[in-house]
Amino acid sequence: MKDQTSLHSPYGLFINGAWQHTEDQIDILDKSTSQKAASISVANRQHVHQAVSSAQQALKQAFAPYERYTVLMRAAELIKERRDLFARTLAMEVGKPIRDSYGEVDRATQTLIICAEEAKRIHGEGIPVEAAPGSENRMAFSIRVPVGVIAAITPFNVPLNLVCHKIGPALAGGNSVVLKPSEVTPIVSLLLAEALAEAGLPAGRLNVITGHGPQIGEWLTEDARVQMFSFTGSMRVGQWLRQRAGIRKVALELGNNSANIVHSDCNLDQAVEMVATKGFNNAGQVCISVQRVYVHSDISELFLAKLKERTERFIVGHPLELTTDVGPMISVKEAERVEGWVKEAVEQGATLVTGGERRGPYFTPTILSDVTADMKVCRQEVFGPVVAVEVYSDFDEVIAKVNDSDYGLQAGLFTKDLNLAMKAAREIEVGGLIINDASAYRVDAMPYGGVKNSGTGKEGPAYALEEMTELKLVVINL
Numbered sequence: 001m002k003d004q005t006s007l008h009s010p011y012g013l014f015i016n017g018a019w020q021h022t023e024d025q026i027d028i029l030d031k032s033t034s035q036k037a038a039s040i041s042v043a044n045r046q047h048v049h050q051a052v053s054s055a056q057q058a059l060k061q062a063f064a065p066y067e068r069y070t071v072l073m074r075a076a077e078l079i080k081e082r083r084d085l086f087a088r089t090l091a092m093e094v095g096k097p098i099r100d101s102y103g104e105v106d107r108a109t110q111t112l113i114i115c116a117e118e119a120k121r122i123h124g125e126g127i128p129v130e131a132a133p134g135s136e137n138r139m140a141f142s143i144r145v146p147v148g149v150i151a152a153i154t155p156f157n158v159p160l161n162l163v164c165h166k167i168g169p170a171l172a173g174g175n176s177v178v179l180k181p182s183e184v185t186p187i188v189s190l191l192l193a194e195a196l197a198e199a200g201l202p203a204g205r206l207n208v209i210t211g212h213g214p215q216i217g218e219w220l221t222e223d224a225r226v227q228m229f230s231f232t233g234s235m236r237v238g239q240w241l242r243q244r245a246g247i248r249k250v251a252l253e254l255g256n257n258s259a260n261i262v263h264s265d266c267n268l269d270q271a272v273e274m275v276a277t278k279g280f281n282n283a284g285q286v287c288i289s290v291q292r293v294y295v296h297s298d299i300s301e302l303f304l305a306k307l308k309e310r311t312e313r314f315i316v317g318h319p320l321e322l323t324t325d326v327g328p329m330i331s332v333k334e335a336e337r338v339e340g341w342v343k344e345a346v347e348q349g350a351t352l353v354t355g356g357e358r359r360g361p362y363f364t365p366t367i368l369s370d371v372t373a374d375m376k377v378c379r380q381e382v383f384g385p386v387v388a389v390e391v392y393s394d395f396d397e398v399i400a401k402v403n404d405s406d407y408g409l410q411a412g413l414f415t416k417d418l419n420l421a422m423k424a425a426r427e428i429e430v431g432g433l434i435i436n437d438a439s440a441y442r443v444d445a446m447p448y449g450g451v452k453n454s455g456t457g458k459e460g461p462a463y464a465l466e467e468m469t470e471l472k473l474v475v476i477n478l
């Protein structure tokens with residue numbers, strides 16, 4: 001059993017099954033101290049060209065569904081064996097508390113296993129063309145074929161599992177991948193590439209190029225050999241990518257300012273627990289993190305008192321401490337931005353119920369009440385440990401408030417009333433409505449993706465595979 005990596009800083013680019021180091025490098029900071037912990041290579045235009053060439057070349061070698069299954073299953077095993085290494089790396093480069101880092105590693109292995117299973121289920125269907133007048137002597141069926149070279153671009157906050165959600169279905173579908181991970185949390189994806197190579201992935205099927213997002217994005221989009229872009233990240237970059245990609249396939253998993261309704265008839269303690277734990281997980285840097293909370297006026301005082309009490313019990317601390325609930329944000333700059341938004345909300349009339357304190361990259365779990373829709377903490381995506389609470393009295397009114405957003409990824413609703421729940425299911429404009437849990441619910445096999453500015457296309461291996469394969473029709477004239 002090999003539980004150690006042979007990779008070390010300075011890390012290289014992974015192109016055509018080999019590591020290449022560059023002179024130009026980017027520092028990777030330990031997010032708990034903001035000090036340099038490692039450095040990575042910076043890809044230039046030539047590296048990007050090589051990566052795409054190797055991905056395209058690899059498509060010419062057969063890679064049967066059973067081989068894809070075997071490689072993905074073996075890679076999942078290797079990640080399990082290196083669980084400690086992956087979790088410690090996540091804690092260092094993301095600042096994610098170690099308990100949550102182990103959780104992400106375990107989910108990533110599950111994601112790869114689901115992708116492996118899906119590789120064996122790819123199929124087309126019989127098409128009854130003989131039902132059309134004049135086609136009585138024909139038969140037809142569809143098959144699913146790879147899209148080709150897929151560029152995957154990923155964000156900083158869940159850098160292992162979200163990468164598995166792109167690489168896993170892409171490889172399961174018989175494609176080749178050029179991965180551009182976040183430049184602030186790239187190391188786990190290099191460890192993942194190493195594990196996939198050891199698991200027997202043919203050279204060129206996965207290439208990892210690290211470096212500056214805007215430059216690499218430009219070079220990837222101008223290369224016509226890239227047939228699809230699968231992007232997870234901010235709305236700003238997603239929109240830019242869609243404009244540049246032209247008629248090629250684009251899947252976008254973007255941001256949200258997740259709304260959660262706490263109705264008067266709900267199980268209050270359950271709602272408090274879910275809102276608190278899912279508002280501050282990963283320091284709020286989760287795309288479906290609880291952000292806007294609408295609580296019914298009959299229970300608002302009690303809810304706020306309980307939420308304050310529960311929130312103040314979270315331990316803010318070093319990511320490697322087992323007792324830590326909330327670690328640092330990704331950078332001091334981001335923590336300063338969130339601090340500014342909270343201060344601005346208070347100046348505009350919001351009440352600071354708890355939190356609001358910053359120490360370097362650490363920002364204490366924060367609850368604001370008396371907020372209004374146009375404050376930044378409501379209108380935009382906070383992507384930090386801040387929950388903004390507003391009181392409502394009418395259910396139609398609260399649905400309108402939830403829908404008054406540019407985003408639509410997931411929402412949460414706490415109620416025991418089935419009729420209200422079904423009304424919300426019909427009327428709330430989101431990709432997923434979570435009833436009696438908060439918006440931040442995801443298991444890896446489920447369809448996941450948003451409407452409005454939260455993106456287009458669905459992830460979850462079976463659904464991503466539909467995006468990452470083409471339906472090809474075969475008609476036989478008998």
Ligand code: NAD
Pocket residue numbers: 153154155156157158162180181182183212213214215216217218232233234235237238240241253254255256286287381383409454455
């Ligand atoms: P980001 O958009 O700044 O960066 C994402 C990736 O894009 C990085 O790899 C970055 O280097 C790259 N990039 C930057 N500019 C680029 C360009 N011009 N062309 C191509 N690539 C470019 O996002 P982030 O700060 O890393 O992540 C936070 C965002 O991601 C939030 O908005 C969050 O909601 C979103 N997110 C969404 C989901 C989801 O599933 N919907 C999941 C996680 C995060």
